[in-house]
Amino acid sequence: RKEVxxxxxxxxxxxxxxxxFNCTYSNSASQSFFWYRQDCRKEPKLLMSVxxxxxEDGRFTAQLNRASQxxxxxxxxxxxxxxxxxxxxxxxxxxxxxxxxxxxxLKVEL
Amino acid sequence: xxxVTQSPTHLIKTRGQQxxxxxxxxSGHDTVSWYQQALGQGPQFIFQYxxxxxxxxxNFPDRFSGHQFPNYSSELNVNALLLGDSALYLCASxxxxxxxxxxxxxGTRLTVV
Numbered sequence: 001r002k003e004v005x006x007x008x009x010x011x012x013x014x015x016x017x018x019x020x021f022n023c024t025y026s027n028s029a030s031q032s033f034f035w036y037r038q039d040c041r042k043e044p045k046l047l048m049s050v051x052x053x054x055x056e057d058g059r060f061t062a063q064l065n066r067a068s069q070x071x072x073x074x075x076x077x078x079x080x081x082x083x084x085x086x087x088x089x090x091x092x093x094x095x096x097x098x099x100x101x102x103x104x105x106l107k108v109e110l
Numbered sequence: 111x112x113x114v115t116q117s118p119t120h121l122i123k124t125r126g127q128q129x130x131x132x133x134x135x136x137s138g139h140d141t142v143s144w145y146q147q148a149l150g151q152g153p154q155f156i157f158q159y160x161x162x163x164x165x166x167x168x169n170f171p172d173r174f175s176g177h178q179f180p181n182y183s184s185e186l187n188v189n190a191l192l193l194g195d196s197a198l199y200l201c202a203s204x205x206x207x208x209x210x211x212x213x214x215x216x217g218t219r220l221t222v223v
Contacts, residue, residue: 004152043200043214044153087152096166098143098202098212100152 006101021104023071023088032091078108114215122221131186131218135203142184145200191222
């Protein structure tokens with residue numbers, strides 16, 4: 001079983017749609033949780049951290065359920081510029097190691 | 111404030127050769143981690159360097175080795191290259207006392223032929 005599992009997609013959605021990505025992780029000792037965005041042939045960039053209480057940044061909402069070892073990302077009012085791969089990331093190894101999911105590809109279309 | 115700088119950006123090597131990739135961390139960062147990202151996959155942790163020592167290692171063979179210099183910059187060396195080593199190699203820097211402030215470089219794309 002992979003340490004971090006995501007649906008690879010692609011998710012093809014029309015502009016303005018709401019889209020949700022899910023992720024599960026296997027290491028219950030994981031310390032911190034993130035969503036990263038990666039554009040084609042570019043480096044990953046931090047989109048947002050994820051907290052148990054849920055957190056929101058504009059059109060983006062992230063949620064963590066430690067009991068179920070489940071992380072989610074909701075994107076509202078999708079823009080063409082949201083097209084990218086979204087990586088679910090968990091910090092483990094005593095805070096030394098980022099473990100990435102395979103990534104979920106999002107394509108927002110006119 | 112310079113971010114993470116990696117060199118070279120692209121590289122083509124022949125099977126069996128050796129390669130050295132370089133990384134300069136973001137100003138103020140003291141820790142460097144290396145990741146390998148194969149096409150269609152998420153980045154995989156290779157190892158992390160802090161205080162010029164390898165602190166943690168992922169599931170990579172001994173052909174992968176590294177070094178950190180007193181100025182915190184780092185090198186990744188790969189010996190006896192295989193076709194399967196073709197990937198994007200990413201360097202991420204951070205501050206040891208901050209577990210979440212990772213900054214990635216734009217990577218080195220290695221092609222082994």
